[in-house]
Amino acid sequence: KAGVTQTPRYLIKTRGQQVTLSCSPISGHRSVSWYQQTPGQGLQFLFEYFSETQRNKGNFPGRFSGRQFSNSRSEMNVSTLELGDSALYLCASSPEGQDGYTFGSGTRLTVV
């Protein structure tokens, strides 16, 4: 059974640019959540999508957005990148968005 796949693994972007990260959940999982991990703030919840609808959102500015497709694959977009957006971005999938989650290996974003 394939795990959660995140692409790309690494990204280097320049301040002011925008970036799109992709997450393919485990087959049959309808919930996809996104997290940002930094040394200073730790793991912080960005948002969750279920059946193409955003059900939950963390305390991040509007520059952070996401969407989910009918096959449950999800993308997150960060516009007008700032140096502080440098982080490991993790997505996690679960059948219904509760209980245990399976995480991907993450996308490491560096903003220069």
Next chain:
Amino acid sequence: SQQGEEDPQALSIQEGENATMNCSYKTSINNLQWYRQNSGRGLVHLILIRSNEREKHSGRLRVTLDTSKKSSSLLITASRAADTASYFCATAARGGTSYGKLTFGQGTILTVHP
């Protein structure tokens, strides 16, 4: 913002010894989960304990939950060098606004020396 704190921040032990990590949280929860992370990679789900459970076992792992003290502990018995990793507790709150959302502690860095 973090839900609570983990203690200790770092733990160094020898192979074969037991490792105990503690986690405190602030709000009412539906369940509490423990995850492991190796070298900044993805998180691996270890065990989940529900708010109406007090203790749970999985292989060499034992988790306890005390909802009156809002705390949990993770015990790894007979540790191995391969257990070296960061360990995080994460809580899922009650109610609809908890969908898909886990609130993580800052983590404990465990080093197991061969």
